[in-house]
Amino acid sequence: MSTLRITDGQVLLPDMRVVDADVLVDREEGGILDVGRDIDADADETLDASGGLVMPGLVNAHCHVAMTLLRGYADDKPLDAWLQEDIWPAEAELTAEDIRAGAELGMLEMIKSGTTAFADMYFEVPTLVDAVDEAGLRARVGHGVVTVVKDDEGAQVDIDESLSVAREYDGAADGRLSTAYMPHSLTTVGEEYLRESVAEAREDGVPVHFHANETTDEVDPIVDERGERPLEYADDLGMLRPQNFLAHCVHVDESEIDLLATRGAAAVHCPASNMKLASGMAPVQRMLDAGVTVGLGTDGAASNNDLDMFDEMRDAAMIGKLAADDASAVAAGTVVEMATRGSANAIGVRSGVVEPGANADLIVLDLDAPHLAPAHDLVSHLAYAARGSDVRHTVCDGQVLMRDREVLTMDEAEVKERARTHARDLVARAEDA
Ligand SMILES: N[C@@H](CCSC[C@H]1O[C@@H](n2cnc3c(=O)[nH]cnc32)[C@H](O)[C@@H]1O)C(=O)O
Numbered sequence: 001m002s003t004l005r006i007t008d009g010q011v012l013l014p015d016m017r018v019v020d021a022d023v024l025v026d027r028e029e030g031g032i033l034d035v036g037r038d039i040d041a042d043a044d045e046t047l048d049a050s051g052g053l054v055m056p057g058l059v060n061a062h063c064h065v066a067m068t069l070l071r072g073y074a075d076d077k078p079l080d081a082w083l084q085e086d087i088w089p090a091e092a093e094l095t096a097e098d099i100r101a102g103a104e105l106g107m108l109e110m111i112k113s114g115t116t117a118f119a120d121m122y123f124e125v126p127t128l129v130d131a132v133d134e135a136g137l138r139a140r141v142g143h144g145v146v147t148v149v150k151d152d153e154g155a156q157v158d159i160d161e162s163l164s165v166a167r168e169y170d171g172a173a174d175g176r177l178s179t180a181y182m183p184h185s186l187t188t189v190g191e192e193y194l195r196e197s198v199a200e201a202r203e204d205g206v207p208v209h210f211h212a213n214e215t216t217d218e219v220d221p222i223v224d225e226r227g228e229r230p231l232e233y234a235d236d237l238g239m240l241r242p243q244n245f246l247a248h249c250v251h252v253d254e255s256e257i258d259l260l261a262t263r264g265a266a267a268v269h270c271p272a273s274n275m276k277l278a279s280g281m282a283p284v285q286r287m288l289d290a291g292v293t294v295g296l297g298t299d300g301a302a303s304n305n306d307l308d309m310f311d312e313m314r315d316a317a318m319i320g321k322l323a324a325d326d327a328s329a330v331a332a333g334t335v336v337e338m339a340t341r342g343s344a345n346a347i348g349v350r351s352g353v354v355e356p357g358a359n360a361d362l363i364v365l366d367l368d369a370p371h372l373a374p375a376h377d378l379v380s381h382l383a384y385a386a387r388g389s390d391v392r393h394t395v396c397d398g399q400v401l402m403r404d405r406e407v408l409t410m411d412e413a414e415v416k417e418r419a420r421t422h423a424r425d426l427v428a429r430a431e432d433a
């Protein structure tokens, strides 16, 4: 066996207690072996965590990672106009090389800000799979399907692509990659297409991930046309099942919250995107109280505009209190749980906790910054004061991806330069089209 020992730090345990301990990791299997003060083992590699907090890597449960290329390209518009006027025309020009450049930039940002696993809905999944493999992260990936603007043949091609990449790449990158079938939303994919394709995914045991109840503009037409709530419709289509996870869930009523809880489908809260597009305030505390699994995601960088999950935790706590009109709602421990175990459960990976048997997806946060002094309560700091730039080391699947703020799996300067070039050319093509 080959081992990694993370030494001399404090460790955040699954019950949110912080203790002085080392963590021993199996580098080959990529799992956590032991957590404790007196582990009796010589390790092949060590990582110094003195003055730091060892904690689970954050899990970004809803993202479009290559959208980093469109960061700052179109802001200050509601969802509909933003997608139709700016984002979709630009995305129509995307090439596989663009996706690769954008995905590498996004993963560089994730590794540097302490995210070790993510769920991604986008195009050119085989290219993303390669990029994830090289970056060393863990991901559940899928091809986003939109049928409404396509003829029947085009719609079928899109669906087949999504189902076939889900089948083909599950378990790739030494098991760090998993997949899902990803119809974009209940309004952008037609009913018959959804009914058939979701049944097919289910037969194959493939999870389903989609955007749901993000804006009232998306909810109202379903209610008007069908006389039922969107999640009742989704349930009728077989889309609310335990492995499945829904992005946003902003405008959900009590009956829909109950449906999520009883069916066991997870919600992924995306507070920054919901605020920026003025989509609304998700009833996060009510979903948690009802027993819904809630994860946390950034959504794409074009509606956030970064992929820093520490930012997202703070946003979730803040908007969660406003939504509940209660300062005790969505408390510090709740958002930390949401960004770690909640997200991991939502996307179906055994990460998000520092305990023996879990995936060795860990980060070490440097506690030395002025904004982290004094240290009355480290869980409070994680939710309200820490930043992605406080992350010192990042480990995924037992491999050190960043040591002392140096990313080992990518050339940072090259990745940034390539992304700048691809973004500039992409926007020029979109504006010529
Ligand atoms: N194959 C589809 C693409 C779907 S990928 C997923 C899509 O989600 C879009 N997207 C990004 N953020 C959001 C959001 O907040 N709500 C809904 N869609 C979003 C993103 O721009 C991308 O087009 C097609 O042919 O158009």
Ligand SMILES: [Zn+2]
Pocket: 062, 063, 064, 211, 247, 299, 300
């Ligand atoms: Zn999204």
